[in-house]
Amino acid sequence: MTDQGKNSERWYHKGPVLMRGRQVPKSTTDQRLLDDKGHADWLHTDPWRVLRIQAEFVEGFGALAELGPAVSIFGSARTPTDSPRYADGVELGRLVAEAGYAVITGGGPGAMEAANRGAREAGGTSVGLGIELPFEAGLNPYCDLGINFRYFFARKTMFVKYSEGFLVLPGGFGTLDEVFEAVTLAQTGKVTGFPIVLIGTEYWAGLLNWLRDSVLEGGMISADDIDRLYVTDDLVDAVEHVKRESARVRPETPKQPE
Template identity: 65%
Template sequence: MSDDGQPEPGRGYRQGPVLLRGQQIPTTTSDQRLLSRPEGGASWLHDDPWRVMRIQSEFVEGFGALAEVGPAVSVFGSARTRADEPAYALAVDVARLLVEAGYAVITGGGPGIMEAANRGAKEADGLSIGLGIELPFEQGMNDWVDLGVNFRYFFARKTMFVKYSEGFIVLPGGFGTLDELFEALTLVQTHKVVEFPIVLVGREHWQGLLDWISGPVVSAGLISPVDPDLIKVVDTAEEAVDIVVRRGVELRRREEEAVAEAEAAQEAAQASTDES
């Protein structure tokens, strides 16, 4: 099965560093056990502290694996997309252009759009990264991933997507893709992260959602009128990558200016101290 339950030849169930097959595959995931309500007794008082150590190890492993990947962009989209569909070829082109622009490509490591983006990155001789997740059915990292990290917990995996990406390019997808899209939007809107670019590819697919956000959601005062501007929508791989590249140049310029200002302020303060 694929990472959203679609038929896909399995090559093993990953549970952190452990590979399970056949009858060894559990019926629940680590996320399910973490989020389930305790039924009777207080065993959770003993189980959850140990679970915290496991969560900590996931962050340590993720940070260690990804710390030196350099500039990277996350590409999201449906696991159900077939290799003969236009969106698959579009994702390959997006990844290839990202590599040519100097970026590594990060995906969820599964089939469909994820596989296409990893394929585009690898075929362009770039760094192809997959961040897998433990799910209640067999699934494996796609064959185009060069650097793969498997996670038990969705929140640890999501942290890696955001921490090591300079932008999100989102192709047509379902609930998982929407989850990733709106998490990124929320982090940017609330200034929890730098305003990295969020680009939707495929205007026909996304236009209904954009109309709803810009219409009823804005009209009801549920978001600010400027919030829809956080999303860019395009139809081609070239447009998507161009937005990411231009935004990256702008953010690096701002960072350099901020560093220069801080250094100048420090020098001025030191000079004032020396005079006194």
């Protein structure tokens, strides 16, 4: 620690970090390390969180690196198991698996569980990328490979990095968040040839009308941005659209299971 400046303001170097004035700590790192009367608050500081964030990326990359072609399926965690939408999720998971893709979901209940179930029952690879939330606990029982994340941004990276497209069943804020993030990445050129399919024309009609009548008319987006969202009621058509777009960008498409 040294004195510098007219007012002898205190400066403190902590590795590459320079601190001054009120930022100067009242104790040294060694003192805090050796003081057995200290608390475990250091576990919750931002520098320590960086290591946790790094660990989540390492674990995610390591677990999914050899997954092969995959498609992410999104939808509401609140979808009842006895509803037609749950049945659609099961069928969609089956169709994706039979097309040669692994199925990735958020690993939760409802539509996510349905898609994982369909993929697993069809003999495909069923993946769940969970997130710690106060109102949802654990991964659904149909995940063959599951990862739980603390941080949304690490989890979102895995969805985009390891998916060749998104299939989106009716859902709420979490589902909308994934849709608009994917559209933004495509719009800004961060990802290319990334199909996004909204399943359920009636459910998504209000959103699309608003995008056309308010957002597009207001000059906030272009018509091409809306065209990135492919809407259908046909589950087979939804999967075929992903296959077509994948083939357009990548010469080799997944082979049918033998």
